Amino acid sequence: MKPGPSGSPAPPELLAPVEFSGATQVGGPLLAIRGVEGVGWDEIALVRLPSGEVRHGLVLEVDGDVAIIEVLEGTSGIDPDLVAVAFEGRPFDIPVGDGWLGRIWNGMGEPLDGGPPMLAPRRRAVSGSPLNPSRRDVPSDPVFTGVSVIDALATLVRGQKLPIFSSAGLPHLDLAAQIAAQASVAGENFKVVVVGMGLTHADAATMREVLETRAASGDLVLVLDTADDPVVQRVLTPRVALTIAEYLAFERDQHVLVVMADVTSYCEAVREVSAARGEVPGRRAYPGYLYSDLASLYERCGRIRGRSGSVTLMPVLTMPGGDVTHPVPDLTGYITEGQIVLSADVHADGIYPPVDVLSTLSRLMRKGVGEGRTRADHMAVANQIIASLARARVARELADLIGAEALTETDRLHLDFEDAFYRDLVHQSADESRSMEDTFARAWGVISTLPERELTMMPAESIAAHYHGSLREGNEPPRSAPDNNDRG
Amino acid sequence: MSHATEAGRVTRVNGPLVEVAGLRGVAALDLIEVGPQAISAEVVSIRDDLLTAEAFEYTGGLCVGDTATTLGRPLSARLGPGLLGGVFDGLLRPLDDGPTWLDPGALTDRRAEARWPFRPAPVDLGTPLAAGALLGTVATAGGFIHRILVPPRVTGPLAWLAAAGPIGEDDAVAIVGDHTVNLYEEWPVRRARPVLARLRPYAPLVTGQRVVDLLFPIAHGATAAVPGGFGTGKTMLLQQIVKWADVEVVVFVGCGERGNELADAMADLSVLRDPTSGASLRERTVVIANTSNMPVMARVASVYTGMTVAEYFRDMGYRVVVLADSTSRWAEALREFSSRSGELPAEEGYPASLSSSLAAFYERAARVTTLGGAEGSVTLIGAVSPAGGDMTEPVTVQTVRYVRCLWSLDRDLAYARHYPAVSWRHSFSFDGATIANWHATEGRLGWAEARARALSLLAETDRLSSIVELVGLGALPAHERIVLLTGRLLREGVLQQSAMSENDAYCSSAKQSALLEMVLAVHDRCLSLVEGGLPASAVEEFDLTAVTRARDETGPDDADGVTRARDELLARIAGEP
Ligand SMILES: Nc1ncnc2c1ncn2[C@@H]1O[C@H](COP(=O)(O)OP(=O)(O)OP(=O)(O)O)[C@@H](O)[C@H]1O
Numbered sequence A: 001m002k003p004g005p006s007g008s009p010a011p012p013e014l015l016a017p018v019e020f021s022g023a024t025q026v027g028g029p030l031l032a033i034r035g036v037e038g039v040g041w042d043e044i045a046l047v048r049l050p051s052g053e054v055r056h057g058l059v060l061e062v063d064g065d066v067a068i069i070e071v072l073e074g075t076s077g078i079d080p081d082l083v084a085v086a087f088e089g090r091p092f093d094i095p096v097g098d099g100w101l102g103r104i105w106n107g108m109g110e111p112l113d114g115g116p117p118m119l120a121p122r123r124r125a126v127s128g129s130p131l132n133p134s135r136r137d138v139p140s141d142p143v144f145t146g147v148s149v150i151d152a153l154a155t156l157v158r159g160q161k162l163p164i165f166s167s168a169g170l171p172h173l174d175l176a177a178q179i180a181a182q183a184s185v186a187g188e189n190f191k192v193v194v195v196g197m198g199l200t201h202a203d204a205a206t207m208r209e210v211l212e213t214r215a216a217s218g219d220l221v222l223v224l225d226t227a228d229d230p231v232v233q234r235v236l237t238p239r240v241a242l243t244i245a246e247y248l249a250f251e252r253d254q255h256v257l258v259v260m261a262d263v264t265s266y267c268e269a270v271r272e273v274s275a276a277r278g279e280v281p282g283r284r285a286y287p288g289y290l291y292s293d294l295a296s297l298y299e300r301c302g303r304i305r306g307r308s309g310s311v312t313l314m315p316v317l318t319m320p321g322g323d324v325t326h327p328v329p330d331l332t333g334y335i336t337e338g339q340i341v342l343s344a345d346v347h348a349d350g351i352y353p354p355v356d357v358l359s360t361l362s363r364l365m366r367k368g369v370g371e372g373r374t375r376a377d378h379m380a381v382a383n384q385i386i387a388s389l390a391r392a393r394v395a396r397e398l399a400d401l402i403g404a405e406a407l408t409e410t411d412r413l414h415l416d417f418e419d420a421f422y423r424d425l426v427h428q429s430a431d432e433s434r435s436m437e438d439t440f441a442r443a444w445g446v447i448s449t450l451p452e453r454e455l456t457m458m459p460a461e462s463i464a465a466h467y468h469g470s471l472r473e474g475n476e477p478p479r480s481a482p483d484n485n486d487r488g
Numbered sequence B: 001m002s003h004a005t006e007a008g009r010v011t012r013v014n015g016p017l018v019e020v021a022g023l024r025g026v027a028a029l030d031l032i033e034v035g036p037q038a039i040s041a042e043v044v045s046i047r048d049d050l051l052t053a054e055a056f057e058y059t060g061g062l063c064v065g066d067t068a069t070t071l072g073r074p075l076s077a078r079l080g081p082g083l084l085g086g087v088f089d090g091l092l093r094p095l096d097d098g099p100t101w102l103d104p105g106a107l108t109d110r111r112a113e114a115r116w117p118f119r120p121a122p123v124d125l126g127t128p129l130a131a132g133a134l135l136g137t138v139a140t141a142g143g144f145i146h147r148i149l150v151p152p153r154v155t156g157p158l159a160w161l162a163a164a165g166p167i168g169e170d171d172a173v174a175i176v177g178d179h180t181v182n183l184y185e186e187w188p189v190r191r192a193r194p195v196l197a198r199l200r201p202y203a204p205l206v207t208g209q210r211v212v213d214l215l216f217p218i219a220h221g222a223t224a225a226v227p228g229g230f231g232t233g234k235t236m237l238l239q240q241i242v243k244w245a246d247v248e249v250v251v252f253v254g255c256g257e258r259g260n261e262l263a264d265a266m267a268d269l270s271v272l273r274d275p276t277s278g279a280s281l282r283e284r285t286v287v288i289a290n291t292s293n294m295p296v297m298a299r300v301a302s303v304y305t306g307m308t309v310a311e312y313f314r315d316m317g318y319r320v321v322v323l324a325d326s327t328s329r330w331a332e333a334l335r336e337f338s339s340r341s342g343e344l345p346a347e348e349g350y351p352a353s354l355s356s357s358l359a360a361f362y363e364r365a366a367r368v369t370t371l372g373g374a375e376g377s378v379t380l381i382g383a384v385s386p387a388g389g390d391m392t393e394p395v396t397v398q399t400v401r402y403v404r405c406l407w408s409l410d411r412d413l414a415y416a417r418h419y420p421a422v423s424w425r426h427s428f429s430f431d432g433a434t435i436a437n438w439h440a441t442e443g444r445l446g447w448a449e450a451r452a453r454a455l456s457l458l459a460e461t462d463r464l465s466s467i468v469e470l471v472g473l474g475a476l477p478a479h480e481r482i483v484l485l486t487g488r489l490l491r492e493g494v495l496q497q498s499a500m501s502e503n504d505a506y507c508s509s510a511k512q513s514a515l516l517e518m519v520l521a522v523h524d525r526c527l528s529l530v531e532g533g534l535p536a537s538a539v540e541e542f543d544l545t546a547v548t549r550a551r552d553e554t555g556p557d558d559a560d561g562v563t564r565a566r567d568e569l570l571a572r573i574a575g576e577p
């Protein structure tokens, strides 16, 4: 057993009787051991050092009597002649139960909060099993984040995977923590699992702080892997978290939101491990199977017919150099159902959250909003705002090219609309949770800065019900929170 | 299984790569079963005593020394009446009957209890029969007539024919020569099913999507590739075709894509009705699902399985379309395995055989005369997901070489919410002329000319737009400003088509032509007005929203409604000062 108060996820009686000793090769995270027998692929191995320290390993390959083991804690300090390895005959698994809730864990599911280790009679392999696609139910109810721009224009739907694409220097971790702290589903059981991957200690501390209240209420599981934790372990971290989430959702009927940051650090860990294994590198040296690997995480969200829980996933990633064609955002985009894109330009304008609305899309939104879910006019509101913003962008480009004088009156109205949009709807503080009512009122306030004839996406009955004239006709639209108009 | 000759032993396991020694009587591409869970694996190479195989399921726990037995046959699909309306994995094992979680060994390829009502064909005993001859039929849900034929390579006199009544999948239907024909037939998925003759493309496969049918039409039996970065609308376009294509059978291969999408598509198909049969569209569809979290190696099999199912229905004399979303995931699975088995990588790590694998796959699509003498077709449409949206990556480049139609999806169009985001600049169809002839025989004589005009106006608009960006609109002569106006009308009124629209998700050929003619007529009228001295700026102020209203407010088949809207609009324009 691993010494110290943190304990180990493996109960002591599982130390298998047969130990093999004497490794033939040690390097990077890998350890090769000869003379083994009856060892299965992808089994968990316990690597015992002369000091009594026990590390965890996974069997990467069995070839004749040689087993190649990936040591999660790394191989530093391992003397090939003095090491003993026992095989467990089972894949890497964790206990499942409600005991994870309200606690803080490291990337392998060991306590970080000084509490006791997680113990439960039932265990699940962290790699999970593929969900039969014909057993899936279509995601069709919203998760409210309390963040206006997301709730109004890119609604998160239960069972969806919707990533945040960001760049270094942008407040994506603040946004992730805010969503994790505020998110809710209308009156139903709701739990949040937050997974930090490769976070700095400072960021991890901030996360803990922001999430303190939610953690105290027992509705949150916090799994924190920090930048100085061993990389091999980082590859398991999201799997530990998703296994907990699946348990809560599909065995305990909870709606579970999993917020995962930073997927880029995770992918770098995968790349590092792949290089250590000597695999053929693909684009930007990431392994060719990165797509399948990411899918084995992202596809674990969803709903199952006949069960009431759901797993919703919000991965957060930083695009190296802001490049959306980089393999991490690219492959993520190919798997997820839309994306929320943060922009340095919007950030520079002092807007929080700095969302680039035109590149943002929740592909499942249509299913999760409308009469009985949010409000009948929701989809039209979103379509109208996006269409008008697109128009504003064209006007802005034109103004940049041939001068603002060349703009028509309608163009200018759209530029004003864009300003109002960022000022009144998007901008909010990192600890402000807005109700849908508030968000809709603000959205209509913004829409009402445009003359009625410009509302081409809006059905007449919505205009009759919510439109309150343009500013230009002297009707000051009611603002629900006028004190929030400062632009940082 | 009973075919097993002599058991071998597993000597190496590295993920799906399994090596086996001591197993004899095995040919390349044969199936073997390994370990206590009898995981199936396909033999990819044989060297001396050592077989290398790729396992179709998770190999966790598989040990050196575990047994391996051969099934004595290559990977085969079990083909029969239970396919339509079902969802299957890459090895054609029913998923609808399967458990919630797909652990190794969770699925079987049989539905032992199912029974189908067999009706023998009027053939006398002793009649000499050849492959493709009709033995009887089974009516499946929605009134679909499933034809049971003498399988390829079987000939002889009819020695016995089952009587009318319910039969199960392993029951015999007939004895032809000394061959017992069962209700279900097995066919090796990597081998194309034989035909009497390949025919040239002739009639269009109408997708109901204007940009496809009007500008880049596809013929029954042809092939199309749909490359596009993430979110550009590949899946939506393919699923629109699943719903609306004028074919008898649809095979949708969800290859390495999302489970939620599949659930959504199945829900839609269960609700939508076939206008002629009244049955739900699901009853004409076979779904093969290897979602991105399912075992990677079954992904390779899934596209061949889908193609085999399509050929099976083609041989009954039906028109079939196969949609593969996404062929890139299949190519990546090929790459993943070849790199694991230490094969020398070619471009971007893909095996050097990528190109020939793609060619062999796309070439299975065709319009044919079947062995039984009927006409049938398999049309193949494959989505391509280029890494980083880079159209010069190997899978895109190699695919484009082998297809007759290319529908390139453009990220800028998609971001501007112009759907379907098919680029008119980077797409093509080799069957435009053939299909123009077909339209002419159907009485639509102006079809080819309208298409040519639309394409040239769009190209001209692009050229003029780049000039306007430099010098401003005011610098253009009036007739060029009209071209720009028409370009916008073409994009908004003809090319854009929302899959979510009640009236416009599907558009009949007649309404398609009527809408295009409406825009061209408006163009001609505006042009003559500026030639008559009206300033272009005045024409640009015309309210032309009647075009998009005609698109959205007339029913999918209501070409006359569009024509009326056109006449009203033209009359109004003529009356403008
Ligand atoms: N014809 C259409 N009508 C309306 N909306 C569309 C259409 N095509 C695409 N969209 C929009 O674009 C989104 C993405 O489309 P789709 O899922 O087809 O993309 P994709 O190319 O398959 O992406 P990926 O490669 O990630 O699978 C849809 O969710 C929808 O919002």
Ligand SMILES: [Mg+2]
Binding pocket: B234, B235, B236, B257, B325
């Ligand atoms: Mg898709």
